[in-house]
Amino acid sequence: MKPPRFDYLIPRSLDEALGVLAQHGEDAKVLAGGQSLVPLLNFRLVRPAHLLDLNDVAGLAGIRVDDGHLTIGAMTRQRAVETSALVRERCPLLAEAMPQIGHVQIRNRGTIGGSLAHADPAAELPAVVAALDGELVLRSARGERVLTPDRYFVAYLTTAAEPDELLVEVRVPVTPPRTGVAFLEVSRRHGDFALVGVAATVTVDEAGVCTAGALALTGVGPTPVVARDAVRTLVGARPTPAAFEEVGRRVVAGLRPDGDLHASSEYRAQLARVLSARALARAAERAAAGAERAKSDRR
């Protein structure tokens, strides 16, 4: 099908864009990469009166590191993040998740901000930002708000952003030393939205004991699910397969994923348990390898 009629606006600056949103927020939609919005327009599932194209707004794209944070502008293309050496070096979890988003043709156009604004519970980026305790920076003509993922992701395809607010950037902490990461997912076909995905990090001390860990899952709830309590049991423990399997069991104890045509509730829970244990194990292996490298560098 073809999109319904809309009024097309091309702001050149952030202020101009925010001005339009202040006036038309409720009846306007912003267009980023269009990889989720244009299908909805083509199906006429959304019919905005105004379509506000962000692609020519100056200053919304870019990747930088400052005060221990990696900051990515909302209009940065997914493919640019995937191929960034800075991201690979400072935030390997993000680098590992990127190529698992759709296909290269989608990532060439799709943006970081678009994915985080669309808030699909099966999407990789929301889980990565949640696992890393990132921050989402919203801007409107009224000012700026910085939200944590648990306050930003509200429900299925719903965020706490008001109709006049734009997501302008996302910040994640730079990955600390002796930390390993992993992003694992299972999907029916390569490039499909995953049935379940798991983002994991594990930090070890010089003696190889776990000092911190994080785990966030896609596809098992209306928003990314962060398994804080389950992971806490790892702290102070040696990273062993038994410890990771125990975390996996705890993760699913509190979950009631919805089943659908692609996977039953039981199967999703099973994937969540197995992938959690595997992702933690892989992250721990990498943390140990990183700790070894650090030791031999010092020698």
Add this chain to the structure above:
Amino acid sequence: MIERTVRVTVNGRRVEKTVEVRKTLADFLRDDLDLTGTHLGCEHGVCGACTVIVDGAAVRSCLLFAAQMDGHEIETVEGLANGETLDPLQEAFREHHGLQCGFCTPGFLMTLTCLLRECPNPSDAQVREAISGNLCRCTGYRNIVTAALTAARSRAASARP
């Protein structure tokens, strides 16, 4: 605005047209420029038949608006052959039966053209990864992969002095 005048370069040719802003790039190429080689299978980003190259990157033309293309450079399947002479990738598709009905072929060719520019000597796995966003309902992917690998080798051979 509900109409916009855009200046674009399509297969090296500059065109200026006024388009309704809701017209997708795919419909613009097909209906306004008569470049019907770009096919539409699903119009929601899943099948890859509409893949074209914009500013050097393979993208879905069903998910872009022509009004967004002002100042941009577009390559379509019509730009590959030189008159009656197929380019090496097209030649390899013909040689290795990389198509049957041909509906998906323009999308595969544009996706693979991009891959071979970025990665002139891809592995079997890299080719498969690259075409994972293109669906073919009749050929099966084996021959398409063979065609892509053959084209890569023949390009490498012809590049040697």
